[in-house]
Amino acid sequence: MSNTNDNFKILFSALDWGLGHTTRSIPVLKSFVEKGYDIFIACEPHSASEKILKREFPQAHFLPLRGYHIAYAKSPQLFAWKIVRQIPRIISSIKNERKQVAKWCDQYHFNMIISDNRYGFFNEKVKSIFITHQLQIIAPFSFLKKFIRRLNYNYINHFSECWIPDFESKNNLAGELSHPEKLPEIPVKYIGALSRLKKTEAEKKYDFLILLSGPEPQRTILENRFLQIKQRFTGKVLLVRGLPNEVNELASTNNFVVKNYFDADDLSEAIAQSEFVIARSGYSTVMDLFYLKKKAIFIPTPGQTEQEYLAETLMNKGFSYSFKQNEKDYYKKIGEAKDFLASNSTDFLSAF
Structure with a gap:
């Protein structure tokens, strides 16, 4: 793809809060690539996001941009406090990226920016x-929700448009998160669920696919919980660690296979080969499993109110089962999930 002033140029960047913001934007970027647009991607050099996006878009131009580098507490009780303490640094990062975008706009003359x-x-x-x-x-608290929403909209209203990856109707995935009492002042467009994965047919190979993701140390904590009970699984299990930059691999057995990372094609196939998927209730994962019509068991990241809300809401709708990370007996909860999903998930999925 050439880089001339005649080409329509798009500048893109995603929040480095896990990999979900990166992966869910891939179908959006692919639609622009198909139109022949020049894609410029700003991300942290040598990061997991850069590795994924370079694999998906080898023709894109990459620009270095430091991430927010949000640190997370080990204890869920300290999660919110840990985030609050980093707010001054996050605000500084927002100001710096705004200055950097202005410089790039003068240099490359972009036609559109996607954040x-x-x-x-x-x-x-x-x-x-x-x-x-x-x-x-x-x-x-209600007053606190309104206050935070107002702060959120103060930033969002600087943009030209807001695109929401959900359905506008009452049959939606994110509930109150994407359908609040009041919308931003700028134009809002519901663009439906986004997924980079592909629908594919495959014979069952795994009883459970465990997808690990999200920030440390919680990713490792959950990984260790499953490794501790791997001998209890009677069927075949595939655990994908969600570590695209990891070189060393953990030992596998015939019935408990461990992989560091799967690209979109391999992950699509693995999901198709699995009866149940166990994962975090991050919204990008929710959209992937909804798109592939797969029975899901969610374990929300402790302290992340968004994931806790999504896990509870989707379980109430019958789409998925969920339990907390600090449950003592995972194997028992997984058994309960199988019974629950046998009679619930199909009805929810058929509503779309």
């Missing part, structure tokens, strides 16, 4: 799109 949840990734002179499913951030 997946990076609040400073816009420019007043260029059409700037903000992608988010979380207009309403979950908080314990």
Whole structure:
């Protein structure tokens, strides 16, 4: 793809809060590549996001941009406090990325900017799109929810449009997160569920596919919980660690296979080969499993109110089963999940 002033140029970046913001934007970027547009991707050099996007878009131009580097507490009780302490640094990152985008706009003359949840990734002179499913951030009190939503909209309203990866109707995935009482002032467009995965037919190979993802140390904590009970599984299990940059692999057995990372094609096939998928209730994972019509067992990241809300909401709708990470007997909860999903998930999926 050539880089001339005649080409329509798009600048893109995603929040480095796990990999979900990166992966869910892949189908959006592919639609622009198919139109022949020049794609510029801003991300942290040598990061997992860069590795994934370079694999998906070898023709794209990559620009270095430091991530927010949000640190997470080991204890869920300290999760919110840990985030609050980092707010000054996050605000500084937002200001810095805004300055950097302005410099790039002068240099490359972009026609459009797309930001997946990076609040400073816009420019007043260029059409700037903000992608988010979380207009309403979950908080314990009504007055606090409204206050946080107002702060959220103060940033979102700097953009030209807001694209929401969910359905506008009452049959939706994100519930209150994407359908709050009040919308931002800028135009809002519901673009449906996004997934980079492919629907494929395959014979059953695994009883359970365990997909690990999200920030440390919680990713490793969950991984260790499953490794501790791997001998109890009677069927065949595939565990994907969600570590695209990891070189060393954990030992596998005939019935408990461990892989560091799967690209989109391998992951699509693995999901098709599995009867149940156990994963975090991050929204990108929710959209993937909904798109592939797969029975899901969610274990929300402790302290992440969004994941806890999604896990509870989707279980109430019958789409999935969920239990907390600190449950003592995972094997027992997984058995309960199988019984629950045998009679519930099909009805929800057929509503779309």
